[in-house]
Amino acid sequence: MGTDTITPRSKDFSQWYLDVIRVAELADHSPVRGCMVIRPGGYAIWERIQQELDRRIKETGHQNAYFPLFIPESFLKKEAQHVEGFAPELAVVTHGGGKLLEEPLVVRPTSETIIYAMYSKWINSYRDLPLLINQWANVVRWELRTRLFLRTTEFLWQEGHTAHATEANAEEETLRMLEVYRDFAENEMALPVFTGRKTDSEKFAGALRTFSIEAMMQDGKALQAGTSHSLGQNFSVPFNVRYQDDAGQMQYCWMTSWGVSTRLIGALIMAHSDDNGLVLPPRLAPLGAVIVPIWASDEEKALTLEAADRIKRSLAGITTVKIDDRDQMRPGWKFSEWESRGVPARIEVGPKDVAKEQAVLVRRDNRKKEFLPMSAVRERLPLLHAEMQHDLFEKAREFRDTHIRVIDDYAEFKEYMKAGEGFALSHWCGDREVEAKVKDETKATIRNIPLDKFSNPRPEEAGACLVTGRPSPFRVLWGIAY
C-alpha cells in the first residue's frame, strides 16, 4: 500500500480530500504557492463539465468569445465597490519587455471591466440588445489560504456577461442562468443545491443582487457552487455602455454576470467520494467503464482479451470504455486502482466467464456484482449508469436533508454550529450587523435566502429573528462555508 492509502473520512476529512486527489491523480501542487497543476485525470472531468455546461449556455442563446488576460489598472478603479472588493487579491504586472509600464496591468480576477469597456464600443442601439457572451478563461486571485480545487490562486472558470435594455430583462437573465446552474448541478453532478439570493454582505462587490447555488459536503459544510449577479447599471455607467431606445433616448444598459469554476471538481469529490477514493456521477465520468480481463495462462489471456475486445466493441457509441490489459498487475490491484479513480463501472472477464459467455459487472459506489450474458452488457450498462446517477443524487439529498435543522433558539443554534453537523434554517430580521454577530460567534454565515420559485426545501412561514426576535418573513439558510 503506502503510496495509495487514503485516510478515512471519519479520521480526518481534510486529509481524506487531499488523499483522494493524490491517489486519483486529479491535481498536484505547483512550485508556485497556491497554484495547482490540474493533471489529466482532473482535467478530463473539467472537460466533461465544460461540454455539458457549454451546451446549456449555448442553448440559452449565448455565444463564446475571449477577452484578454491583462486589464489596465485604471479600469478596475472605475467602479468603486468592485475595486474595493478585489484590491487585496490582485496580481499586478508592472514590467513588460524589460521596461517599466506606463500603466500597470492587472491580471484579471474577473472580467467585468474589460468586457464592458468593449461593450460600450459594440452597443449603440436597442437593436443590439441583449448582448449575450460567455468566456472560458483562467483568472487570478491572490488568496491568503488555498486548497486544491476549492480555492487556488489561479483557477479556470466560465464567466457570462450580458447587457440588456431593462432591469427586468437583466433580472430574468440572472435567474435563467441560476436555473441553468441548478439544473447542471442536480442532473449532471448529482448534487442537490439550495438556490437563492445572497445577503448584501455576501454579494459580489459591484452587484445589485447576487444569487447562488449552495451545496452540502459530506462534512456538513457548505460550498458555494455557482453565482449569478444582477449588476444593474453599476458598470454600464462608469464604462458608458449605452444604447438609443426606440424613442431616440440614450439609456444605460442593465448587465448581468455569472460563473462556475474548477471548484466544482472539489464539490464532486466532497459530495460523492468515499474511503476507497473518487466516486463520479456517470454522466460526468470521462471513462464510463473499464474492462479487466483475468487470465493465468497465455491461452486464457488470448481468450479473455478477445472477449474483452468484443464487449468493448459492443459498447461503441454507448459509453467510453478502456480495456486494462496490463501484464504486470494482478486483477485485484486493477480493481482497486480503477475504483480509486472513480470509474463508475467495472467489467470483469475471466476464463470462467468466457466459457459461459458471461461477464461480471460491478458498480463503483456500492460495489454490487452482477453476472450477465456478454451480449447483454450493451443493454445493461446504460441502465446501471442511470441507476447510479439517480442513487448518488438521492443519497446526497438524503444526507443533506438529515443534516438540516430548523432552529428558533440561538443557544441551540450555537451548539449545533459548534458541533459542525450541517445547515440550519432559521429566521433573520435582515440586519447586517446581526449577520456579522452570528458569524463572529459561530462561524456560520447566511449561505443564501432560498427562493420560492426553485422549490427549495424551506418551510414557508413568517417568524421571529433568531437573535433579535424582530419579525422575519421567512427562514434563511445558515451554514459554515468553505
Add this chain to the structure above:
RNA sequence: CGGGGUGUGGCGCAGCCUGGUAGCGCACCUGCUUUGGGAGCAGGGAGUCGGAGGUUCAAAUCCUCUCACCCCGACCA
C-alpha cells in the same frame, strides 16, 4: 499574516533528545512461481536527509534564517 504541526529514495515513515557519515515498508528493475479483491521467494537500482548559512575534527541530528505543505483564525468562487 498570527498560533500549532510536518518536511529524510517515487509514496509512507524510523533515526534527531544523547553529533560519528542513512535505514525500514510499499513502489521500481531482473528471474522463477503466480493471476476471480492491492501475490511469494531470491537478487538489484535509487536519497547532496526541503533550501541557505553557522558551530564542530565531524551535522539528518545543535544554532540562525528561509521555503513548502497541513490544521486553526482573518479574506474569498
